[in-house]
Amino acid sequence: MQEFLQQVVNGLTIGSIYALVALGYTMVYGILKLINFAHGELFMIGSFLAFTLIVSANLMEHIPHPVAGLVAVFLLVALMVAVIGLILERVAYRPLRRSSRLAPLVSALGASIFLQNAIMLVYGGGYLVFPENLVPNIEWSVGGINIGLMRVIILALSISLMLFLYLLVQKTRLGAAMRACSLDHDTARLMGINVDRIIALVFVIGPALGAIAGIMVGMYYRQINFTMGWAYGLRAFTAAILGGIGNIPGAMVGGLLLGILETIGAGYVAAAWKDVVAFIILILILILRPTGLLGERVAEKV
Amino acid sequence: MAMLAVENLHVSYGHVHALKGITFELKEGEILALLGANGAGKSTTLRAISGLVAPRAGRILFAGKDLGKVPAHEIVRMGVAHAPEGRRVFATLTVEENLILGGYSRGRDRKGLEETRRQVYELFPRLYERRRQLAGTLSGGEQQMLSIGRALMAAPRLLLLDEPSLGLAPLLVREIFQTIKEINARGVTILLVEQNARAALRLAHRGVVLEAGRMVLAGSARELLGDERVKKAYLGEK
Numbered sequence: 001m002q003e004f005l006q007q008v009v010n011g012l013t014i015g016s017i018y019a020l021v022a023l024g025y026t027m028v029y030g031i032l033k034l035i036n037f038a039h040g041e042l043f044m045i046g047s048f049l050a051f052t053l054i055v056s057a058n059l060m061e062h063i064p065h066p067v068a069g070l071v072a073v074f075l076l077v078a079l080m081v082a083v084i085g086l087i088l089e090r091v092a093y094r095p096l097r098r099s100s101r102l103a104p105l106v107s108a109l110g111a112s113i114f115l116q117n118a119i120m121l122v123y124g125g126g127y128l129v130f131p132e133n134l135v136p137n138i139e140w141s142v143g144g145i146n147i148g149l150m151r152v153i154i155l156a157l158s159i160s161l162m163l164f165l166y167l168l169v170q171k172t173r174l175g176a177a178m179r180a181c182s183l184d185h186d187t188a189r190l191m192g193i194n195v196d197r198i199i200a201l202v203f204v205i206g207p208a209l210g211a212i213a214g215i216m217v218g219m220y221y222r223q224i225n226f227t228m229g230w231a232y233g234l235r236a237f238t239a240a241i242l243g244g245i246g247n248i249p250g251a252m253v254g255g256l257l258l259g260i261l262e263t264i265g266a267g268y269v270a271a272a273w274k275d276v277v278a279f280i281i282l283i284l285i286l287i288l289r290p291t292g293l294l295g296e297r298v299a300e301k302v
Numbered sequence: 303m304a305m306l307a308v309e310n311l312h313v314s315y316g317h318v319h320a321l322k323g324i325t326f327e328l329k330e331g332e333i334l335a336l337l338g339a340n341g342a343g344k345s346t347t348l349r350a351i352s353g354l355v356a357p358r359a360g361r362i363l364f365a366g367k368d369l370g371k372v373p374a375h376e377i378v379r380m381g382v383a384h385a386p387e388g389r390r391v392f393a394t395l396t397v398e399e400n401l402i403l404g405g406y407s408r409g410r411d412r413k414g415l416e417e418t419r420r421q422v423y424e425l426f427p428r429l430y431e432r433r434r435q436l437a438g439t440l441s442g443g444e445q446q447m448l449s450i451g452r453a454l455m456a457a458p459r460l461l462l463l464d465e466p467s468l469g470l471a472p473l474l475v476r477e478i479f480q481t482i483k484e485i486n487a488r489g490v491t492i493l494l495v496e497q498n499a500r501a502a503l504r505l506a507h508r509g510v511v512l513e514a515g516r517m518v519l520a521g522s523a524r525e526l527l528g529d530e531r532v533k534k535a536y537l538g539e540k
């Protein structure tokens with residue numbers, strides 16, 4: 001039982017990372033009905049930019065307090081990746097807004113390959129290693145379940161961000177405008193909503209969340225590589241589908257659930273199965289319940 | 303000066319030439335009925351006025367200002383609200399959220415919005431009863447009320463209504479038309495698109511008839527009600 005709970009906690013940690021990345025997929029899908037294949041790359045770029053700030057620019061040394069240093073890294077990287085997200089939307093997607101659905105999809109794949117190669121050219125193809133002890137190596141034991149400080153940070157930060165996003169989308173006027181845009185662009189415009197601006201906002205929030213997830217993965221697993229966007233992107237995309245693509249709470253639930261399933265799968269079946277879990281779930285969901293767990297019937301708008 | 307002036311308006315969808323030079327005016331306080339058969343270009347006219355489609359040629363002046371290059375979300379701010387064809391309520395949002403978005407263009411004018419919302423609920427008490435319900439779960443008639451109420455939330459000077467009676471039971475149609483009259487009496491100018499020509503002309507001051515993207519008739523409502531061609535084509539008389 002204890003071991004099981006330990007797996008659940010471990011699964012929630014990685015799951016909250018998937019959830020943060022999944023939000024980027026689901027929000028863009030919600031508003032543009034487009035799978036932003038480059039989103040995994042934005043996550044990966046978050047890792048690399050954090051690496052640059054921490055290791056190459058030695059930012060942490062310049063800021064007296066280590067917590068302030070980390071906060072600065074998170075804020076700066078989130079901001080930079082948000083800007084990349086905005087540029088991506090402007091260059092790769094907006095010009096194709098009125099074309100067939102295939103064109104932006106191809107453009108997304110192109111952007112993904114471009115970003116991956118750009119990072120490879122700048123940073124090289126090998127693994128980069130984050131320094132140890134960015135976060136003190138403290139571990140607690142609660143009822144026999146071990147949980148380290150980095151895990152606590154990941155869980156606390158992701159869950160706060162998700163809660164914040166949830167409240168923004170569900171409880172504010174701006175959130176209602178975002179939901180309206182994902183239902184019907186033209187009618188949203190008749191309300192006086194600047195749809196282009198809402199789309200831009202989505203391309204700020206999604207990439208920023210993805211970047212934060214990327215930093216946390218870098219700090220937690222410490223090894224990063226230019227291909228990591230693909231592996232995490234696939235899982236996050238699976239999480240988004242699992243929860244019902246386009247559905248924001250769905251992405252959160254889907255991410256956490258996938259993290260738990262994957263960890264338990266690895267713990268009880270075989271570690272080698274870990275990588276297959278996401279694929280199996282993706283295929284099963286697409287066959288059995290394409291609308292995902294929380295997906296609404298898509299009848300209202302096709 | 304007319305509140306709205308449409309001058310030689312042309313609109314195309316790809317190579318479908320939907321409007322081929324339409325000209326009419328709307329005076330402050332007036333109800334103008336825009337009539338015509340399916341595909342005549344009525345909805346397109348409204349969509350051009352509210353900025354959803356760009357004119358290929360011609361001009362649209364609202365209160366003397368050319369709307370040509372103004373984006374749709376700015377046109378609402380100028381005082382033109384549009385209750386589109388098919389209601390288009392935001393199905394997974396509540397009735398109240400739909401109304402809040404209707405007032406989106408008015409920014410943070412809390413007091414004014416509160417007051418308008420009260421008036422809308424007064425006009426449509428059923429919306430008040432169902433304010434926490436998802437709009438998609440409303441009946442067709444209620445959705446129509448919501449669509450009109452949502453447009454009113456913008457506190458428009460000009461209201462564009464696209465087939466408000468479509469698909470409603472006769473009793474409800476009468477109710478909706480009565481409400482339109484009341485909205486007009488409160489000082490809102492109305493451009494009313496209708497298939498139900500008789501009811502529309504009874505309500506309107508003037509009418510314009512479109513046929514395949516061209517204007518074929520225009521005149522006072524009384525003239526049109528008595529016109530032989532109108533009788534034959536739109537009022538179902540011999």
Ligand SMILES: Nc1ncnc2c1ncn2[C@@H]1O[C@H](COP(=O)(O)OP(=O)(O)OP(=O)(O)O)[C@@H](O)[C@H]1O
Nearest residue numbers: 315318320338339340341342343344345346347387
């Ligand atoms: N998005 C579009 N793409 C291509 N053609 C369109 C589009 N919308 C309308 N049309 C065409 O433009 C013409 C005018 O359409 P419009 O919707 O304005 O007619 P309407 O008078 O409102 O008809 P109805 O009474 O059926 O609502 C029609 O021939 C229609 O097929």
Ligand SMILES: [Mg+2]
Nearest residue numbers: 344345346387
């Ligand atoms: Mg129409």
